[in-house]
Amino acid sequence: MSALIEGLFNGISIGSVLLIAALGLAIVFGLMGVINLAHGELMMLGAYTTFVVQNVFKPLGEPWFELYILFSLPVAFIVSALFGLALERGVIRFLYGRPLETLLATWGVSLILRQFVRSVNWLLVISIAVFCLCFFGGMAILKRLSHWERIRNWAITILLFISSAISIALGFLIDRVGTLALTKPWFSARNVDVTAPTWLRGGWKILGFQMPYARLFIIALTIICLLGVYWFLNRSTWGLRIRAVTQNRSMSACLGIPTAKVDALTFALGSGLAGVAGCAVSLLGSVGPNTGQNYIVDTFMVVVVGGVGNLFGTVVAGLSIGIINYLIGSGTLALIFTSTESLKPLVDFFLFFATSSMAKVMVFAIIITFLQVKPAGLFPQKGRTAEL
Amino acid sequence: MSSELNTGVYKQKQRRQKRLIEAGIIIAIAFILAVILPAVLPAFRLRLFGRFLALAIVALGIDLIWGYTGLLSLGHGIFFALGGYAIAMHLKLQIPEGQLPEFFTLYGVDKLPWFWQPFYSFPFTLIALVVIPGVVAGLLGYLVFRNRIKGVYFSILTQAALLVFFNFFNGQQKLINGTNGLKTDTEKIFDLLVSSSAVQRTFYILTVICLILIYLLCRWLTSGRFGRLLIAIRDDETRVRFSGYDTTGFKVLVFAISGAIAGIAGALYTVQTGIITPTIMQVAFSIEMVIWVAVGGRGTLIGAIIGTLLVRLAQTFLSERFPQVWLFFQGALFLTVVTVLPNGIVGWFRDYAWIKARSLFGLKQQLITYPQIEEDPEIQRERDQLTRK
Numbered sequence: 001m002s003a004l005i006e007g008l009f010n011g012i013s014i015g016s017v018l019l020i021a022a023l024g025l026a027i028v029f030g031l032m033g034v035i036n037l038a039h040g041e042l043m044m045l046g047a048y049t050t051f052v053v054q055n056v057f058k059p060l061g062e063p064w065f066e067l068y069i070l071f072s073l074p075v076a077f078i079v080s081a082l083f084g085l086a087l088e089r090g091v092i093r094f095l096y097g098r099p100l101e102t103l104l105a106t107w108g109v110s111l112i113l114r115q116f117v118r119s120v121n122w123l124l125v126i127s128i129a130v131f132c133l134c135f136f137g138g139m140a141i142l143k144r145l146s147h148w149e150r151i152r153n154w155a156i157t158i159l160l161f162i163s164s165a166i167s168i169a170l171g172f173l174i175d176r177v178g179t180l181a182l183t184k185p186w187f188s189a190r191n192v193d194v195t196a197p198t199w200l201r202g203g204w205k206i207l208g209f210q211m212p213y214a215r216l217f218i219i220a221l222t223i224i225c226l227l228g229v230y231w232f233l234n235r236s237t238w239g240l241r242i243r244a245v246t247q248n249r250s251m252s253a254c255l256g257i258p259t260a261k262v263d264a265l266t267f268a269l270g271s272g273l274a275g276v277a278g279c280a281v282s283l284l285g286s287v288g289p290n291t292g293q294n295y296i297v298d299t300f301m302v303v304v305v306g307g308v309g310n311l312f313g314t315v316v317a318g319l320s321i322g323i324i325n326y327l328i329g330s331g332t333l334a335l336i337f338t339s340t341e342s343l344k345p346l347v348d349f350f351l352f353f354a355t356s357s358m359a360k361v362m363v364f365a366i367i368i369t370f371l372q373v374k375p376a377g378l379f380p381q382k383g384r385t386a387e388l
Numbered sequence: 389m390s391s392e393l394n395t396g397v398y399k400q401k402q403r404r405q406k407r408l409i410e411a412g413i414i415i416a417i418a419f420i421l422a423v424i425l426p427a428v429l430p431a432f433r434l435r436l437f438g439r440f441l442a443l444a445i446v447a448l449g450i451d452l453i454w455g456y457t458g459l460l461s462l463g464h465g466i467f468f469a470l471g472g473y474a475i476a477m478h479l480k481l482q483i484p485e486g487q488l489p490e491f492f493t494l495y496g497v498d499k500l501p502w503f504w505q506p507f508y509s510f511p512f513t514l515i516a517l518v519v520i521p522g523v524v525a526g527l528l529g530y531l532v533f534r535n536r537i538k539g540v541y542f543s544i545l546t547q548a549a550l551l552v553f554f555n556f557f558n559g560q561q562k563l564i565n566g567t568n569g570l571k572t573d574t575e576k577i578f579d580l581l582v583s584s585s586a587v588q589r590t591f592y593i594l595t596v597i598c599l600i601l602i603y604l605l606c607r608w609l610t611s612g613r614f615g616r617l618l619i620a621i622r623d624d625e626t627r628v629r630f631s632g633y634d635t636t637g638f639k640v641l642v643f644a645i646s647g648a649i650a651g652i653a654g655a656l657y658t659v660q661t662g663i664i665t666p667t668i669m670q671v672a673f674s675i676e677m678v679i680w681v682a683v684g685g686r687g688t689l690i691g692a693i694i695g696t697l698l699v700r701l702a703q704t705f706l707s708e709r710f711p712q713v714w715l716f717f718q719g720a721l722f723l724t725v726v727t728v729l730p731n732g733i734v735g736w737f738r739d740y741a742w743i744k745a746r747s748l749f750g751l752k753q754q755l756i757t758y759p760q761i762e763e764d765p766e767i768q769r770e771r772d773q774l775t776r777k
Contacts, residue, residue, distance in 0.1 A: 104682065301548055
């Protein structure tokens with residue numbers, strides 16, 4: 001009995017990590033039909049933000065350092081949300097209605113982010129700042145010209161070329177004369193560790209097994225995020241608009257809802273949630289450039305099983321995938337059947353899948369079987385807008 | 389009446405001429421690849437180039453399903469790896485009767501797993517490296533397409549399948565040597581060492597031949613009625629279905645063909661790399677395959693080949709000199725191809741550069757209307773008749 005409860009708890013805690021990671025993805029996918037392959041990297045960004053906040057709080061001493069995790073949550077949310085906003089405005093808004101292309105573009109962004117975290121140093125930051133200054137400054141000046149529309153394409157090409165040349169030249173110059181402090185990578189390719197504050201270490205002993213506080217914290221955080229998102233979507237004006245656009249984009253636009261703003265806002269919200277998820281994930285283990293990759297496929301499975309545009313579906317899908325994954329992966333299922341001798345082949349079968357990587361094989365098989373019955377997920381959209 | 393016959397003959401003549409030109413170009417390229425390059429390049433570079441050509445074969449398969457049918461598969465690594473493992477297993481079994489490949493003893497396995505048995509035979513292996521990936525692709529496709537799951541859902545499911553296969557191959561030390569993979573370089577084929585230069589050169593020539601044959605196969609598939617159906621499925625699947633076609637069948641078929649092509653490519657790639665490991669099924673590698681096609685121009689078979697070669701050459705060049713820059717460059721490549729060059733290099737050349745170049749030399753602009761109304765002899769004739777009245 002206690003083994004089953006322990007399994008359930010561990011499953012829920014895995015599921016809540018999946019859920020908090022998939023929450024932002026589900027909202028974005030539901031509204032815009034956009035698959036954001038950079039979602040995992042936004043999580044990574046949140047995790048690294050937590051690391052930075054921790055290092056800022058370290059010199060402040062005892063009472064403050066204990067609370068850094070509470071400060072890092074909103075900071076991670078804001079950093080990821082701002083990056084998501086830039087991503088939406090800069091790339092994704094040009095690709096609406098072409099979901100497969102969006103998928104590839106976001107993969108490109110995720111590659112860039114991964115390498116960026118590895119090799120970011122002051123030199124790179126200065127170069128990027130100079131590039132932005134030259135490019136956007138030049139654009140702002142040229143835009144005042146009366147024949148801007150006519151020279152637009154040429155101007156952008158030339159500006160792009162000139163400003164990248166300037167920034168690269170400056171980079172080389174600094175590299176030659178600059179000190180080590182400028183060229184030393186901030187994080188390097190190695191994983192960094194976020195130390196949980198003392199009140200999150202250890203665990204709560206109950207019924208003969210231990211519930212780690214960090215896991216409980218993540219479960220609580222997931223519940224708070226869910227309630228917050230639920231409140232935002234169902235009780236606020238912008239939430240109403242988001243739901244309207246999810247249901248019928250063109251009709252909403254006709255009724256005067258600024259759909260472009262809704263898109264940008266939703267994407268920023270989804271990215272921000274990814275940042276919070278990254279903050280949560282950083283409590284579970286060390287954080288590296290490839291942290292996001294470990295979650296991305298699983299979270300997509302949650303979205304696929306849960307169905308589009310329904311938070312409740314995402315919750316059920318996340319938790320059940322987490323629980324099934326744990327029950328198979330830890331061998332609990334095999335353990336249940338060992339008592340009966342006649343079920344020996346079944347035990348062998350489950351033992352074969354009783355590692356965390358083989359459990360994924362089994363879960364995928366279950367998902368494919370499930371999709372044969374309900375191809376559009378647990379709670380499919382109904383009505384005329386639903387695709388044929 | 390006679391003029392009608394004339395137009396038919398004229399059209400046929402034109403078509404035959406075009407075919408001849410194309411065949412000439414293909415023979416010339418084949419000659420360069422198979423005869424001149426081996427003479428010019430050092431053995432190491434030739435081996436590398438042979439690998440690129442093997443990857444170009446996968447790109448053809450991806451172009452078939454993505455460029456023509458509009459299905460973005462992010463899981464072609466599966467089929468690629470299956471082909472590779474098939475040939476590697478055969479090579480591993482080139483040992484005296486009754487002995488086991490050496491890695492089995494490390495894990496205390498004393499009996500050959502049942503699925504290794506048939507790979508003793510060379511003909512079976514040759515069939516298996518085409519059929520197994522094809523069947524797996526067909527099965528996966530059937531399970532997905534049957535429920536009319538399409539678009540990004542399909543892409544995600546293929547990606548998940550890829551991860552699942554990766555986990556499976558990675559975790560099974562006792563069956564297929566897990567993470568370490570199967571090394572083919574030290575094995576023998578027809579009593580010759582696989583890594584010896586004569587064998588490698590043969591593999592290179594074989595790759596060139598396969599590439600051309602598969603190109604011709606794809607060309608044949610996409611030019612006829614079948615190809616037009618694929619394009620119709622890409623552009624408006626619902627309408628094709630309402631016209632009475634079974635789109636599921638076509639999609640499963642083309643996905644299976646594409647998987648089989650990837651299997652062939654995987655086998656050729658493996659013997660020229662010298663090893664196959666589960667890393668070939670990483671998520672990143674399969675997405676990279678897609679970008680080769682996108683760079684070259686999807687929906688154009690030649691674009692897939694050009695794109696693969698260009699990107700792989702750039703990758704070799706950049707990661708040899710500036711290892712840090714490559715990922716940035718690759719990311720930027722994804723972004724620019726998608727936003728600025730949606731039709732790839734070949735598409736840009738066809739839609740823009742070719743027309744610009746013609747107008748530079750003062751040639752008449754080609755009409756882009758389809759079918760080319762002004763040039764069509766039948767319409768000219770009708771117009772003549774009308775004006776004569």
